[in-house]
Every structure is written in C-alpha cells, then in structure tokens.
Amino acid sequence: MSGNNTGDAVPGQFTLVLHSHLPWLAHHGRWPVGEEWLYQSWAASYLPVVEVLRTLADEGRSHLLTLGITPVLAAQLDDPHSLAGMHHWLGNWQLRADEAAMAGNKALGRHEHRLAVAALAEFEQSWRHGAAPVWRQLLDADAIELLGGPLAHPFQPLLDERLRDFQLREGLIDARLRWGHTPSGIWAPECGFTPGMEDGYAAAGVTHFMVDGPALRGDTSFGRPVRDSPVVAFGRDLTVSYRVWSPKSGYPGNGAYRDFHHYDHATGLKPARVTGKTVAGPDKAPYDPELAAAQVERDVTDFVATVRKRLITESERIGRPALVVAAFDTELYGHWWHEGPQWLAQVLRALPEAGVTVGTLADARERGFVGDPVPLADSSWGSGKDWRVWAGDQVRDLVELNEEIVRLALDTTAKMRADAPTGRDPVADQLLREAILTVSSDWAFMVSKDSAAGYARDRSHQHAHAVREIAGAVGAxxxxxxxxxxxxxxxxxxxxxxxxxxxLRVNPGEGPR
Known part of the structure; x- marks a missing residue:
C-alpha cells in the first residue's frame, strides 16, 4: 500500500503506468536526431523520475506505480558507449548553462546550472555503470512493478508469429539477465493487438498487458481476461489520462510551464514559458520556476479531485470497487513537460492523503480488479485506435519492406540451422538483430507523424540492407x-x-527450443 490514507477513503484502486521507450539510437547519428534524443530523455526524464521514486521509497512508500522499460531502452541505458556519451553530454549541459549566464540570461543560466550539476552528481553516483542496478534498487524497495516487452518494440499484429514469439521471449530473457527479475506483465508495443496474441502471451508466462481504453469499449473499470486465456488486459482510462495529456490539451500546455519547442539557439536551452498557445516563439515570456511551481500545485489538486471523482462514479456504476488506470510515456515527465517530475512527486503523496488507494497493475490483478472475459479485437493506442499509423498508405512501403526482410531473415536462419544445426552462430544472431531493428514500430510512427521521417526511413532501410548483405553472403x-x-x-x-x-522457431507451430 502506498502511504497512509488521511482523507475520506474512496473505493477501488488507482494505478499509474509509465511506458519508457526509445528506439536503438546508439551509433546512429547524434544531432538533430540520434543519440541526442537518448541523452535529452535520460537527463530530463529518467534521472528525475528515478529520483522521485527513490525519495518516495525512502519515505516508506511502496507500490507507487507500474514502470514499463522496453528491452531496447534498457540496453541503451546499460551500454558502455551510451554511458560515456551521457556523461559527456551532462558535462556539456553544465557548460551551456554557464554560457547562458555569461551571455546575460542569468536566471536561465542559474536554473539550468542547478539542474545540470544535480544530474551530473546523480549520474556519477548511481548510473555510471548502467541503469540495471538502479531498477534493481527500486524493485528491492518494492517501490515499483516493472513491465517488460518484446526486444525492439515491433508492432506485433503485423509481425510474423515466429518473430513475434522470438522477440517476446528474448525480451523477457533480457529482463531476467539485467534485473534478476522476469516481468509477469508487459507493455504491448503501441498497445497493438490482434486476436491470438493472448495465447502467445500465456505461453511466454505473461499474465497481464496494457491496451488503450477504446479496445475495451471504454469500460476500463477493471482488467479483463482475453477470451479463453488467463491473460488479463488492462485498459487506459482516457477520462483521467487525457486530463494530464491528450492530443489537444492537458496540463503541460499551461502558460506558466516551460515551453518545449522554443530554443535559445546559442546554447540549446529553453528560455521561455508557454505564455499562450498562439504566441510566437520570440514573443514568449521568460520562464519563471516559481510561477510554474505554483501551477504544479493547482494541477496536482485538480488531478487528485479527478481521480477521486472517477473512482466514486465508476464504482457506483459497476456496483463494486473500480480500477482507474492512467498511462503515459515516461518521457512526458521532464523531457516534454519540464515540471512533470515535480507534479509526479506531489501527486504520489497527495493521492493517499486524499483517501485514494494506489497500487500497481500486479496489485490490481491480485486484489481482484478483474471482470469477465472480453473478445479483444484489432486495436492500438495510435490515431483512430486502429493500425493506420503502422499500416496506412503513408507507410505501405515500410510494411512491404518489413515483410520482405522478415521472410528473408527467417528463411536464411532456417537454412543455416539445417546446414549446421549445432552450436551458436554469430552470423545468424546478427541477422536476426538487424531484422528486429528493421521492424521497430518507431520508424513507421515517425513517418506517419512526419517527425524526423527521413531519419526513420534511413534507419529502416539501413537495417534492411544489413539483412540483405548477410543473407546474400550465406545464400552464396x-x-x-x-x-x-x-x-x-x-x-x-x-x-x-x-x-x-x-x-527461434523456424517453422510455424514448432515449440520453443
């Protein structure tokens, strides 16, 4: 249980789920897209979110939230190249802050200098040898539930069942090796689902996973077993989740908060507050941390009231204590929304004080917040809640490329196994790595959303080229x-x-090896 309830208790349970993910960026460019994306998210989100969780755990609070960490992100946060790059980036951040102060923007420089110094000290003390010990510490403190997932975040409904099964099983193996813990729950990449996947989850030992609210027809007041399987789907409550962040609104857009998009190009720092949605970058007011802090308190109060009301009304509607699950990308907290970690810390203290029981998805399952089975259909958490982002006309070429590359990788691997069936083969291993990186869901997402689309297409084709090269040599x-x-x-x-x-199962229907 998280904290002591000092307010009038409300029925049910609230669960916050954070999904942490970035594609494989190490060694693939630096700026404007590439490793810079990793280091910015690491500094602005992963470091402060962990600090929040560690501080709350030190206060004796537990079962704070469910934290999804994709294997491909976990790998980068443990990678020696990324660790060295991050250390350098943090030192450079401090220098940029000092440059801003010397250039006349003393308020911005002081604010960023304090953040950079604290981040550098925290990194050197706790992260310098990788993130795995950090997650283990939070697990040992019973502060969080960790969710795993497939290796490199594929859009699973479009993926050959053999590679889908392989990525999931290898992802769970990777989690065990890094954290000494095999997650029982996963964040399904993009919340993508198609019927039959529940059987693969059950076979891999997965007991629960996330879907978006519309996949459960909006009734997210409890988890639902999928068809005849024991695997429970938990849905994101959009009423509560969209209060924080939605396609059109949410707390981070308030005029008092730091503006994400406007840069001081001399230092790469962000000097302005949102000010107003129609205010141009050069006309925005300077960032004021005290003004932002006051807004955080107001938004915490609003969110707690929203959760309380939702728990009460949903419990009354279904005639039993209800579950409310709010889910977001971890990168919202700090990277996209500068004040997000402050809000997170205050919310996780304020909810129990307001009589709200806070727990994880695993808690919800164990406490019986589970309803009748549901015939879950094709779905995702993308635009339209269908597959258009990853299978629409804009990315038809990538869908066809993925199908070609997966078929080539699987056929070549099967041939190699037939020719030399014993012993580990680094050629086959690398062939599958490149195929897995080719079919990352991020590339289609970035193209569909026109966000660094050129980089995304280049990455997809680069990994596809690697598969063709290796497979060509094997075939010859x-x-x-x-x-x-x-x-x-x-x-x-x-x-x-x-x-x-x-x-890898080389034939459909073949059992795991």
Missing amino acids: GQFARARELAAGWAVADGVFPALDARR
Missing part, C-alpha cells in the same frame, strides 16, 4: 564473408548480446 555459400559482414554490422548494432538465434 560465402561463409567467411558472412562472418565478416556480421561482425562489421555488430559494431553499431551489437545490442542484445544474449540473443540466441537457436531459440
């Missing part, structure tokens, strides 16, 4: 060349070193 019997190519591609794409191609 040039095995020395194949080993050379695999080793070369592994310099940049050596992610998931424990990935073992021998565990």
Whole structure:
C-alpha cells in the first residue's frame, strides 16, 4: 500500500503506468536526431523520475506505480558507449548553462546550472555503470512493478508469429539477465493487438498487458481476461489520462510551464514559458520556476479531485470497487513537460492523503480488479485506435519492406540451422538483430507523424540492407564473408548480446527450443 490514507477513503484502486521507450539510437547519428534524443530523455526524464521514486521509497512508500522499460531502452541505458556519451553530454549541459549566464540570461543560466550539476552528481553516483542496478534498487524497495516487452518494440499484429514469439521471449530473457527479475506483465508495443496474441502471451508466462481504453469499449473499470486465456488486459482510462495529456490539451500546455519547442539557439536551452498557445516563439515570456511551481500545485489538486471523482462514479456504476488506470510515456515527465517530475512527486503523496488507494497493475490483478472475459479485437493506442499509423498508405512501403526482410531473415536462419544445426552462430544472431531493428514500430510512427521521417526511413532501410548483405553472403555459400559482414554490422548494432538465434522457431507451430 502506498502511504497512509488521511482523507475520506474512496473505493477501488488507482494505478499509474509509465511506458519508457526509445528506439536503438546508439551509433546512429547524434544531432538533430540520434543519440541526442537518448541523452535529452535520460537527463530530463529518467534521472528525475528515478529520483522521485527513490525519495518516495525512502519515505516508506511502496507500490507507487507500474514502470514499463522496453528491452531496447534498457540496453541503451546499460551500454558502455551510451554511458560515456551521457556523461559527456551532462558535462556539456553544465557548460551551456554557464554560457547562458555569461551571455546575460542569468536566471536561465542559474536554473539550468542547478539542474545540470544535480544530474551530473546523480549520474556519477548511481548510473555510471548502467541503469540495471538502479531498477534493481527500486524493485528491492518494492517501490515499483516493472513491465517488460518484446526486444525492439515491433508492432506485433503485423509481425510474423515466429518473430513475434522470438522477440517476446528474448525480451523477457533480457529482463531476467539485467534485473534478476522476469516481468509477469508487459507493455504491448503501441498497445497493438490482434486476436491470438493472448495465447502467445500465456505461453511466454505473461499474465497481464496494457491496451488503450477504446479496445475495451471504454469500460476500463477493471482488467479483463482475453477470451479463453488467463491473460488479463488492462485498459487506459482516457477520462483521467487525457486530463494530464491528450492530443489537444492537458496540463503541460499551461502558460506558466516551460515551453518545449522554443530554443535559445546559442546554447540549446529553453528560455521561455508557454505564455499562450498562439504566441510566437520570440514573443514568449521568460520562464519563471516559481510561477510554474505554483501551477504544479493547482494541477496536482485538480488531478487528485479527478481521480477521486472517477473512482466514486465508476464504482457506483459497476456496483463494486473500480480500477482507474492512467498511462503515459515516461518521457512526458521532464523531457516534454519540464515540471512533470515535480507534479509526479506531489501527486504520489497527495493521492493517499486524499483517501485514494494506489497500487500497481500486479496489485490490481491480485486484489481482484478483474471482470469477465472480453473478445479483444484489432486495436492500438495510435490515431483512430486502429493500425493506420503502422499500416496506412503513408507507410505501405515500410510494411512491404518489413515483410520482405522478415521472410528473408527467417528463411536464411532456417537454412543455416539445417546446414549446421549445432552450436551458436554469430552470423545468424546478427541477422536476426538487424531484422528486429528493421521492424521497430518507431520508424513507421515517425513517418506517419512526419517527425524526423527521413531519419526513420534511413534507419529502416539501413537495417534492411544489413539483412540483405548477410543473407546474400550465406545464400552464396560465402561463409567467411558472412562472418565478416556480421561482425562489421555488430559494431553499431551489437545490442542484445544474449540473443540466441537457436531459440527461434523456424517453422510455424514448432515449440520453443
């Protein structure tokens, strides 16, 4: 239980789910898209969110929230190249803050300097040798439930069942190796679902996963087993989630908060507050931390009242204590919304004080916040709550590319196993790594949303080229060349070193090895 209830208790349970994910960025460009994206999110979100959770755990609070960390993000936060790059980036952030102060913007410089110094000290003390010990500490304190997922965040409904199964199982193996803990719950990438996936989840040992609210026809007041399986789908409550952040509104858009989009180009810092939605960048007012802090308190009060009201009305509607699940990208807290970590810390203290029981998804399942089975249909949390972002006309070429590359990788792997069925093969392992990186859901998302679309297409085709090169050499019997190519591609794409191609089911219906 999280904290002591000092307000009038309300029925049911509130669960906050944070989904942490970035595609594989290490060794693939720096600016404006590439490793800079990783380091910004790390500094602005992962470091302060962990600090919030650790502080609350030190206060004796537990079961604070459910935290999803995708294997591909976990890998980057443990990667020596990324760790060295992050250390350098934090030092550079401090220098940029000092430059801003010397250039005359003393308020901005002082604010950013304090943040940079604190982040650098925290990184050197707790993160310098990777994030895995950080997550283990929070697990040991019973502060969080960790969700895992498939290796490189594929849009699973479009993926060949054999590679879908492989990515999920390898993702859970990766979690066990990093955290000493195999998650029982996962964040399904993009909340993507198609009937039959529940059987794969059950076979892999997954007991619960996230979907978006409309997938449960908006009735998210309890988890629902999917068809005949024991696997429970929990839905995001949009009434509560959209209070914080929605496609059109939410707290971060308030005029007092720091503006995400407007930069001081000399230092790369963000000097302005939102001011107004129609105010141009150069006309925005300077950022004022005290003004923002006062707004945080108002938004915390509003959110707590929203959760209380939702729990009461939903419990009355269904005639039993209800569950309310709010879910967001972790990167909203700090990276997109500068004040997000402040809000998070205050909300997680204020909810129990207001009589709200806070718990994780695992708590909800164990406490019986589960209803009748649901015939879950095709769905996602993307635009339209269908598959258009990852399968629409804008990305038809990527869908076809993915199908070609997956077929080539699976066929080549099957041939290699038939020719040399024993022993681990680094060529087959790298072939699957490149195929997995090709089909990351991020590339289609970025193209559909016209967000660094060129970078996304380049990345997709680069990994596809690696698959074709390696498979071509294998197909031609040039095995020395194949080993050379695999080793070369592994310099940049050596992610998931424990990935073992021998565990891939090469034929539909084949059992796991």
